[in-house]
Amino acid sequence: MxxxxxxxxxxxxxxxxxxxxxxxxxxxxxxxxxxxxxxxxxxxxxxxxxxxxxxxxxxxxxxxxxxVSLAVPVYKNRDLIGRYAREIAVGIVVGGTTAVLTTYWMAKLLGASETVLRSIAPKSVTTAIAIGISAKIGGIPSLTAVLVITTGLLGNAFAPELLDFFRVRDRIARGLATGVSSHGLGTARIITEDELAGAVSGLGMALNGVFTALILPYLIKIL
Known part of the structure; x- marks a missing residue:
């Protein structure tokens, strides 16, 4: 080869x-x-x-x-993460729901078709999960994959700078915002700057994937 x-x-x-x-x-x-x-x-x-x-x-x-190696910093920081379990859980629910709703409504205002709307809705979760969600709710999996990668690239390029601009200093909050919004590529960036933020980002990425997979098939029917 x-x-x-x-x-x-x-x-x-x-x-x-x-x-x-x-x-x-x-x-x-x-x-x-x-x-x-x-x-x-x-x-x-x-x-x-x-x-x-x-x-x-x-x-x-x-x-x-x-x-899988993202579990290592999560384990190393498990005591501190455990103390913020409630805040992290709320952040997953609010952040995951906001990621879906803002994307969906912005695309709808711009005149996107229903198929495109269903393809773009899961763009903030990791590719493997997003493709499965897209297929289940009537989206185009290949389009979803492109949108997921684009979201991750934007998070990798701009997430820490945006957090600095909005003066988000708390390490837990920085990690959670990055993981929920820009999954693996965002996590790869934030973990190079702060291990705790990276650990929370990896955890947020995983939990948001599960949360979105559970709620989006029902939420899309309401939308």
């Missing part, structure tokens, strides 16, 4: 990570820049996305252990 996908991904991400280390800014976000550059290189080189993913299958395999 040609490992060009693994090599390309690692080299490009390393170079942009070094760029961000030397010039820390929103526009040097390595995840966003890596996706854009790799897409351009694949297009220019005449490589299909399928062949790229096949050659980068090892990195895709590592995604599972990476997500």
């Amino acid at each position: 040609n490992p060009y996908g693994v090599t390309l991904t690692l080299v490009v991400f390393y170079l942009f990570s070094e760029l961000q280390r030397r010039r820390k800014a929103v526009y040097t976000n390595p995840v966003l820049l890596s996706i854009v550059l790799i897409a351009i290189l694949l297009k220019l080189g005449g490589f299909s996305y399928g062949s790229y993913m096949e050659s980068a299958v090892f990195l895709k395999f590592l995604l599972g252990p990476a997500v």
Whole structure:
């Protein structure tokens, strides 16, 4: 198997990570820049996305252990997280519901069709769960996947800066807001800045996925 996908991904991400280390800014976000550059290189080189993913299958395999590893900081900070269990639970319910309602109504005001509305509603939960929800409520799973990834990219690029702008200093609140709104990619960013915030973000991502999967099929009927 040609490992060009693994090599390309690692080299490009390393170079942009070094760029961000030397010039820390929103526009040097390595995840966003890596996706854009790799897409351009694949297009220019005449490589299909399928062949790229096949050659980068090892990195895709590592995604599972990476997500599971988020349990480590949760366990390390379990006592502090436990003291905020009530606040976290309220944050999941309010944040998860708000993520669905604001997205749904904004898209509706812009004239989106019912199918698109059902596709966009689960965009704030992780891809695997969002695709399943989308299929169940009559959305387009492939469109949902794109919207989920876009949401995660925006969270990865802007979440900490937005939290700073609105003067959200509490570490629990920062983590919960990031995990509920921008799932895995947002968590990947916030955990590099604060382990406790990252732990809460990972927990929020998981709990919001379960919460949204349970309520959205019923909520969409009301909407």
